[in-house]
Amino acid sequence: MTKFNLNQILLLLAAMLFTHSCGTSPAEEKTSSTSHLLTVATAPVVRASMVDTVRIFGTVHLRNQAQVGSQFDGRLDDFSLLPGDHVRKGQQIGTIIPPAREALLRTLQNMPAHVRPDLEKQIRAIPLISPIDGIVLEVMHHTGDVVQQGEQIVQIGDLHELDIRGDLPVQYLPIIRQTDQITASFVDYPHPSMNLSLQAISGQINESNQTAMIRLKLENPAETFRPGMLVRLAFAGSRHDSTLIIPRPALLEEEGVYSVFVLKDIHVERRQVEPGFLQDDRVEILSGVAADELVITERAYSLDDGMEVVVRNK
Structure with missing residues (x-):
């Protein structure tokens, strides 16, 4: 008795499964058949004008700069500029003390007081003047350094x-x-x-x-x-007027060879193309596609030639 009931139950379950399978709607079958396909986006090849960039x-x-140097041999004094300091045209930025004045200063105290002013006038310190308004870019010497005639002391630039x-x-x-x-x-x-x-x-x-x-x-x-x-x-x-243009994401490049995927019914066809002008969002195509053809603009690198796809925006 138990064996008979078990066989009846199995037959009943098989009949139910068969009935359910036969009752699947066409829409459900279509959804099932396309669920594994890649969904892509497309855009038409258009004719328009394009300007190369x-x-x-x-x-x-720097447009205006100056190298300030010494016009005489001597010792640099009263010079305190550092990189980044600002100076004005005509500003005294230091002095050059000639060797003769150095010698005079060493012996001046031993000379009569009434001759000292005349001697100081004859052998003066030489002012170092900035020739332009600007900012100190580089300092080559500092106070106390002995410099020679023509030797550069500071570089000044007008920013x-x-x-x-x-x-x-x-x-x-x-x-x-x-x-x-x-x-x-x-x-x-x-x-x-x-x-x-x-x-x-x-x-x-x-x-x-x-x-x-x-x-x-x-x-x-x-x-x-x-x-x-x-x-x-x-x-x-x-x-270039009336030239073929596609969105930049549609253009593929592999080892210097350019291509696009063109939609043919529900399949894609890989085409080798020759690009012209390239911009951030658009590309000129010189050969390989025709106007109004649809090119794949999304997930193109995931495709193979002849692959069946689902178009999201067709």
Whole structure:
């Protein structure tokens, strides 16, 4: 009796499972069949105008600086400047005591009082004068040092007006001559980008790398910037009209070979392409795709040629 009941129960369970399996809806079957597929996003290949952006690096330089040195042999006195000190044009920053005055000072006390003033007038200390307004950049000597004629004592730089200099490849010279503004952004220094005017182009070409030095004027009234800072320089280059453009995330690069994935029905097709202008968010494509085709813009690096996908925004 027990064996008979057990067989009936097993048959009943099998019938229930079969009925449930046959009752699965088409929507449920579709969901089950696509659950393992990769979901991607696409964007159309469009025709539009695109302008190349020329980018180079530059550095900040002093526009006005002075090396202050001694015009005579002697001993440096009354000099207390340190790097970072500010000086004014015409300010006395020290004195040079000539050897003759040193000898006079040693013997002056032994001379009659009425001749001392005349002797001091004849052999005077020589004032050391700052030729420009600026900040002390480097100190080569200190009070008490013996210096020779022409020997440099201190370097002074004017930080209020600086230059940005960069090396521009010669192929861009015709373009930059027609450029009104160049965008400058500092590397590793938190400051908003600035639009600056081109001041000059060097009359000489660097033969080793075929570049010409360009110079921009950088106003610096608050002395925010310093010589040696690295700057990115950018300006508009050539313009291509009615060219093919895709979003930058769609472009793949492996060992110098560029490609995209194009959507064909529910599958993807890998295409090798030739990129043109590259911008942060867009890429010009010279060959490999056609207008209005859909390229994969998301999770493209996870795809293989011929893979079936689910399109999220189709």
